[in-house]
Amino acid sequence: MEQQNLFGGVDPEVQERVASRRDALFGMGRMGLTLAAASVPVAIAAMARSAFGQTIPASIVQALNFALTLEYLEAEFYTRAVAAGVIPGGDQAIFTTIRDHENQHVAFLQQVLGSQAAARPTFDFTGGNGAGNGPFSPFTNYGHFLVLAQGFEDTGVRAYKGQAPNLMSIDSVLQVALQIHSVEARHAAEVRRLRGQRAGTAEQAPYKGWITLSQVDAAAAAIQSVYNAGVDAADFPTESNTVQGGVNVATLPGQTAASASESFDEPLDMARVLQIVDPFIAG
Amino acid sequence: MEGSIESGGGFPAGLARPIARRGFLERTGGIAAAVAVGGSLSACDSIFGGGDDGGVVLDFSTDFGVLNYAYALEQLEAAFYAAVVGHAAFGTTFPAQERLVLQDIALHEAAHRDFFAAAIPALGGQAIPTLNTLFTSINFADRTQVLNTAQMFEDLGVGAYNGAGFYLRDAALLAIAGKIVSVEARHASAIRDLLSPRSGAFAPSAFDDALDPVTVLGAATRYVSANFHLRGR
Numbered sequence: 001m002e003q004q005n006l007f008g009g010v011d012p013e014v015q016e017r018v019a020s021r022r023d024a025l026f027g028m029g030r031m032g033l034t035l036a037a038a039s040v041p042v043a044i045a046a047m048a049r050s051a052f053g054q055t056i057p058a059s060i061v062q063a064l065n066f067a068l069t070l071e072y073l074e075a076e077f078y079t080r081a082v083a084a085g086v087i088p089g090g091d092q093a094i095f096t097t098i099r100d101h102e103n104q105h106v107a108f109l110q111q112v113l114g115s116q117a118a119a120r121p122t123f124d125f126t127g128g129n130g131a132g133n134g135p136f137s138p139f140t141n142y143g144h145f146l147v148l149a150q151g152f153e154d155t156g157v158r159a160y161k162g163q164a165p166n167l168m169s170i171d172s173v174l175q176v177a178l179q180i181h182s183v184e185a186r187h188a189a190e191v192r193r194l195r196g197q198r199a200g201t202a203e204q205a206p207y208k209g210w211i212t213l214s215q216v217d218a219a220a221a222a223i224q225s226v227y228n229a230g231v232d233a234a235d236f237p238t239e240s241n242t243v244q245g246g247v248n249v250a251t252l253p254g255q256t257a258a259s260a261s262e263s264f265d266e267p268l269d270m271a272r273v274l275q276i277v278d279p280f281i282a283g
Numbered sequence: 284m285e286g287s288i289e290s291g292g293g294f295p296a297g298l299a300r301p302i303a304r305r306g307f308l309e310r311t312g313g314i315a316a317a318v319a320v321g322g323s324l325s326a327c328d329s330i331f332g333g334g335d336d337g338g339v340v341l342d343f344s345t346d347f348g349v350l351n352y353a354y355a356l357e358q359l360e361a362a363f364y365a366a367v368v369g370h371a372a373f374g375t376t377f378p379a380q381e382r383l384v385l386q387d388i389a390l391h392e393a394a395h396r397d398f399f400a401a402a403i404p405a406l407g408g409q410a411i412p413t414l415n416t417l418f419t420s421i422n423f424a425d426r427t428q429v430l431n432t433a434q435m436f437e438d439l440g441v442g443a444y445n446g447a448g449f450y451l452r453d454a455a456l457l458a459i460a461g462k463i464v465s466v467e468a469r470h471a472s473a474i475r476d477l478l479s480p481r482s483g484a485f486a487p488s489a490f491d492d493a494l495d496p497v498t499v500l501g502a503a504t505r506y507v508s509a510n511f512h513l514r515g516r
Contacts, residue, residue, distance in 0.1 A: 090481055097483035104489035161461040165454035178445040178464065179490040185468035186486035193476055207383045209473040210391070210466060235458075245402045245459055252397040254390065262387065263394035264462040265469075 056116075060170060063163040065118040066270050067177070068109040070159055072120045073277055074152050075102035077138070080125070084139035094194065095149075098187050105180055112173070122282040130282030135222065143219060146195045151223035153188035154211065155268070155276055158226070160184060162236060162267035185265070195219075210262040213240035230272035239266050339411050341496070344515025347408030349450045352496060353460065354399035354411060355511070356443055359503055360436050361396040362416040364389035367433070372424035381426075381477055388433075388470050395463055402459075415508040430478050437471035439502055440464075442494035450516070 056064075078099035081087060087095050110117045125148070128134030138145040160181035167174040189209025195217075196207060214227035230236030242250040242260035249260035339355065342348040367373065368382075368389045377385060403410040422428050444464035451457045472485040479485075500511045 093483045094481060094485070097486060101486060101489035108490075157465050161458070161465060164448070164457055164461045168449075168451075168454060168457060171449040174449050175445065175493050176490065178448045178461070179493050181461065182441045182445060182464055182468035182491040183486050183489060185465035186472035186491075189469035189472035190476060190485040193473060194481070207380050207473075208387065209384075209469045209476075210387070244398055244462065245455070246405055247398055247401045249394050249398055252394060252401070255394050255397075259387070259390040260394055263391040263398075263466055264459075265465040266462060267458060 056173075057169065059166055060173060061113065061116050063166045063270075064109055064113055064173070065116070066163065066273075067160065067180075068106065068113065068118050069121065070152075070156050070273070070277065071102055071105040071109060073123060073280060074156065075099065075106045076120075076123050077125060077148065077152060078102055081139055081145055086139050086142050086145050088142065091194065094190055098149075098153075098190075101183055101187070105183075108176070108180075112176075123280055124282050125280055127279040129279050134279060143198075146191060146198075147220045147223060149191045150188065150195060150220060151226045151276075153184055153191055154223075155226050155273055156184040157181065157188055157265060158268035159270070159273045161265065162230070162269055162273070164267075208262075211239045211265065212258050213261045214238045215240075225276055230267075230269040232269075235267070236269045236272065237266050241266055338510030338512050339414070340512045340514060341411070341500075342514040343450050343496070345408075346451050346453050346456050347403060347406075348515060349447055349460075350399060350403050350406075350408065350456065351411045352447060352500075353444065353463070354396065354403065355414060355507075355509075356440055356499070356503065357392060357395040357399055358414045359416060359506055360440060361389070361392040362414075363418060363432070363436055363506070364392050366418055366421075367423060367429055370423040376424050376426050376429070381430075384473055384477065385433075388473075391466060391470070395466075417506050417508055420505070427478075430474055433474045434471065434478060435502075437467055437474055438492070439494070439499060440467040441471055442492035443496070443499040445491055445493035446495055446499070448493075 078095055082092070082095055082099055122130065124130045124132055124134065125136060125138050126132055126134035127136045136144045136148055138148050160177055164174060164177060164181070167177050193207060193209045211227060214224075216224050216227060227239040229238040240257070240261050241264070242248055242257055244264050249255055249263060250257045252260070255263075339351075340348075341352045341355070343352070364385065368386050370376070373382065373385075400410055421432055441464060444460055444467065448457060448460055448464075451460060468491065475484045475487075496513055496516070500513070504511070
């Protein structure tokens, strides 16, 4: 039901933005703006396919289905949380915004992938792998909800970042993935700041939307693995990494290990990401 | 005086990538579109050998041109935040929590700037010179104006990286650009949250902008006394 609404009702502004990006990439002038709203991602998919003949390379399908799985997770997480009433009124606008974005990402990826789109998994947001008896109660405990939101968003940022090099063969797909990636980072920063500002909690520094070293606050110890290294650690280092392209940023003027780590987010490999979200997927 | 942008519509030969990079004037709707975003733009599709007037050449035919484009933007951002946190009225213009945010961002942008300054020559390229920035139009004792300008720079930075990613040919450099752009997006989110707390303003769309370099540099030239010459796109 949710998806049917999305396919027909994607914000016209979003459609225009996507169309504009596509125009910029392909030099097609403004004609894209006249396309029916839901057909724009289809057009991008068609052009992506045309760059390679009939089919998108399997490696790209795999990367996009990986992204789709994470977007399914996030979309359902926020949709259920908003419906459950666990979110205080003053924070409602934040999470309806994020929910809507994740649903739009799902709709977009489904349309790009077409018949190759992965099915929506069954989720268990207790982290119980389908048994429903995991350690989290995000739809009745707001603190739990916020910890998982931070974990899912920061994981999403790392996941998209890790896949970017795999999308280089199709410019349009890479670009739209980047356009989603930075939105996930906006979400992550907002959730982190919101958590920090909660009164009476021993949570993280109350203003930071960025990741300091690979630290989590005491309330978020359960999501430590989100910030650790992947495989291999050279390509997917811990978030505390300070060496970029052979330059140790921590030794640059005025910098510390903390500020250097905050200045660069790190990618994470597909297997590690799937391991992180596995407890939330049934079966 | 404010900078300008001159752009040569190059069609680099022998691109390995499957989708042709069209001349950017064609792609962005031509000179009119470029002029609309900045006050002192000039664009000439035919001038290709310029750049000898002391301007800044950004040659996208190699990844170093893209890195220098990022370096130019990071210089601008770093200089802006240095001016914000270094201003005599900083302590009275912003409450404590906002000062912490701005001081962090100032450090991050300096890290990005100094990273490119070190990495470009280390990788065998030639870094563009230090840019002269012009912030005389900004009243640094005006909280709202500073935060609005910060929001503009952060959103512009996000759009610039998103729009430049596909020009990079080296996967390792794309990975580094990806590491930076998400931090810029975190900044944009935080600044927007300072201006409109606990609203949906932190992420205005499900898909962030991906901006063409002509648009980005057009917006930037107001704050830089350099002439940019885009090549090889």
